[in-house]
Amino acid sequence: MSFWEILKFAVKGVSANKLRSALTMLGILIGVAAVILLVAVGNGSAQAITSQISALGTNTITVMSTNRGGTTNTSLTTEIADALKDPTLAPDVKSVSPVVSASGTLTYDGTDHEISQFIGTGTSYLGAQSYRMDRGVAFTDADVAQGRRVTVIGQTVAEELFEGVDPVGKQxxxxxxxxxxVGVLAEKSSSGVQDSNDLAIAPLTAVQQTLAGYGSLSSIVVEATAADRVTAAQNEIATILDQRLKVEDGGTAPYRIQNASQLLETQTETADTFTVLLGAVAGISLLVGGIGITNIMLVTVTERTREIGIRKALGAPRRVILTQFLAEATILSLTGGGLGVLIAVLGARFEIVGVQPVIVPSSVVLALGVSVAIGLFFGGYPASRAASLRPIDALRYE
Amino acid sequence: MTTAVMNRMTETKPALEVQQVRKVYGEGEATVHALAGVSLTVDRGDYVAIMGSSGSGKSTLMNILGCLDIPSTGRYLLDGVDVSRLSDKQLALVRNRLIGFIFQSFNLIPRTTALANVELPLAYAGVKPAERRKRALASLDMVGLADRAGHEPNQLSGGQQQRVAVARALVTEPALLLADEPTGNLDSRSTEDVLKIFDDLNAQNRTIVLITHEAEVGARAKRLIRLFDGQVRSDERNKR
Structure with a gap:
């Protein structure tokens, strides 16, 4: 009997009991699809966090004052910011942007918008924070020097204030x-709760004149020359600041330095934990799915022990029976597993709980491989046992 | 002299020969001797009915004759070949080519058409699909069920199912036809149909061995063997 004919027998065997075959395949399908999707969601959220953080600019260092009104004046000033621009003491610093931040209400043509951040800074700020222009142009160094009242606004502000109107050139x-x-910023992905598109950026001098006053700076944003120079730049800044602010050895510094790569590390760790957790859930569902497959395969073959007895009594060789049942198990596991992969791939096109899943190829291989292996083993093993029985024992089997 | 040799040549190979066969089930206290030393010889073209009460070992004997089971001790020669020395693969071949077995409970493959059921032994024998279909249809025609070829077992009556089973047993044209209470589950009309087929087959010189507990079925055979407690109690030829 040729393999092709045995395969036809197997197809007949699978289609002879449609409900049972469908349920077996459904079990495998759910197991495979669940594993692939869960891992994809974990992976997707990890990737989302990484891309958000790289959007923040991984080269930037933010210096913030922790001044609690002590005896000496230790607030950050434009002089301190200028001092950081020192090619000898701080060779790893590419640019320094003093930042003042104010809040206020923007009004245009009778429309109000409460803005969360109105930032006054230098021209290097946009580059350091990886902002790009969508329309118009950024303000220039000349604008900053002369304190011209020009501003670039974020997407949210543009939508709120200028519905259907080009904001460039408006007052x-x-x-x-x-x-x-003078310009509108390109949309930027938000990290955390704050909307990074709800802001306006203007020359430092203009904001100090009109809104913030000439007091201390909110922060200083420093850009390192490269991502791997961030730590070096951070140390150089700290040295200069300690000197300027007269911090004694061992004393508490009245400022705080934060860099994005630290943030990235923390967040990546969180994302990794999340992926491991989801992976564990996926592993458990694969285990449960596997037990389900085991169960239904055992029942299916055991239930057909009598049929195996009949086939043996009619002169079927052991090899033919075994091949038929293995082929049936393969058809069921591969079809079920294949459909599971298909559904997972389709499901991964949609957002799941706010995360765009990204499929990990190895999870597909693992889920499909494990399910098919379990299906084959627990379909093949009892069939092999039944095929080795004497026909009369198989026939009497209840 | 030569004729004597010729006679011996043809006579020395009976269809089947059973020598001192015993079959023991269980161990220790619970030991049951289903067969306690049965010997018998069936010649080609014979029509043997085996009768006996429940527990007399007739089904056990039948299963051994059909190579579905093996004896605990003793020898079973089928067509002069000692079956106990055959490998699993050779036994499958013997069951497929030499023996047609008919069960009391029909034992058709469920959810499979009558035609596919009858084709099955031919498929295992490696016959090509077209040829298989032709022979299966011819076999179904012989039992008068050619028009039911596409029906599944649960769409057929008990008598029809048994006739399908007979067609399946006949399709490989085996020399030996074994039937374990073939009419046990049938009404009188179906019984008559099946027995008529057996008569016709025997007339074509097929060897038939059947088990029955119905006296009228036993009376149709040429030879009647009675079993009692795993031993042959009587063995006589019916007068025709």
């Missing part, structure tokens, strides 16, 4: 001062 009022919009 907005904030805190009684008029600012001319």
């Amino acid at each position: 907005v009022t904030v805190g009684g001062a008029l600012f001319t919009v």
Whole structure:
């Protein structure tokens, strides 16, 4: 009997009991699809976090004051910011942007918008924070030097204030001062709760004149020359600051330095934990799915022991019976597993609990491999046992 | 002299020969001797009915004759070949080519058409699909069920199912036809149909051995063997 004919027998065997075959395949399908999707969700969220953080700019260092109103004045000033621009003491610093931050209400043509951040800074800030222009242009060094009242606004502000109107060239009022919009920032993915598109950026001098006053800076954003120079740049800054602010050895510094790669590390760790957790859940569902497959395969073959007896009594060689049942198990596991992969791939196109899943190829191989292996073993083993019985024992089997 | 040799040549190979066969089930206290030393010889073209009460060992004997079971001790020669020396593969071949077995409970493969059921032994014998179909249809025609070829077992009556089983047993044209209470589950009309087929087959010189507990079925055979407690109690030829 040729293999092709045995295969036809197997197809007949599978289609002879449609409900049972469908349920077996469903069990395998769910097991495979669940594993692939869960791992994809974990992977997707990890990738989302990484891309958000790299959007923040991994080369940037933020210096913030922790001044609690002590005896000496230790607040950050533009002089300190200028001091950081020192090619000898701080060779790893590419740019320094002093930042003042204010809040206020922007008004245009009778429309109000409460803005979460109105930032006054230098021109290097946009590059350091990886902002790109969508429309118009950024303000220039000349604008900063002369304190011109120009501003670039984020996407959220553009949508809220200028519905259907090109904002470039329009004038907005904030805190009684008029600012001319010269550009709109490209959309940026938000990290965390704050909307990174709900902001306006203007020259430092203009904001100090109109909104923030000439007091201390909110922070200083420093850009390192390269991602691997961040730590070096951070140390150089700390040295300069300690000198300037007269921090004694061992004393607490009145400032805090944060860099994005630290943030990246923490967040990546969180994401990894998440992936491991989901992987564990996926592993358990694969185990449960595997037990389900084991169960239904055992029952299916045991139930057909009598049929195996009949086939043996009619002169079927052991090899033919075994091949038929193995082929049936293969058809069921491969079809079920294949459909599971298909459904997982389709499901991964949609957002699941706010995460865009990204399929990990090895999870597909693992889920499919394990299910098919379990299906084959527990379909093949009892069949092999039944085929080795004497026909009369198989026939009497209840 | 030569004729004597010729006679011996043809006579020395009976269809089947059973020598001192015993079959023991269980161990120790619970030992049951289903067969306690049975010897018998069936010649080619014979039509033997085996009768006996429940527990007399007739089914056990039948299973051994059909190579579905093996004896605990003793020898079973089928067509002059000692079956106990055959490998698993050779036994499959023997069951497929030499023996047609008919069960009391029909034992058709469920959810499979009558035609496919009858084709099955031919498939295992390696016959090509077209040829298989032709022979299976011819066999079904012989039992008068050619028009039911596409029906599944649960769409057939008991008598029809048994006739399908007979067609399946006949399709490989085995020399030996074994039937374990073939009419046990049938009404009188179906019984008559099946027995008529057996008569016709025997007329074509097929060897038939059947088990029955119905006296009228036993009376149709040429030879009647009675079993009692795993031993042959009587062995006589029916007068025709």
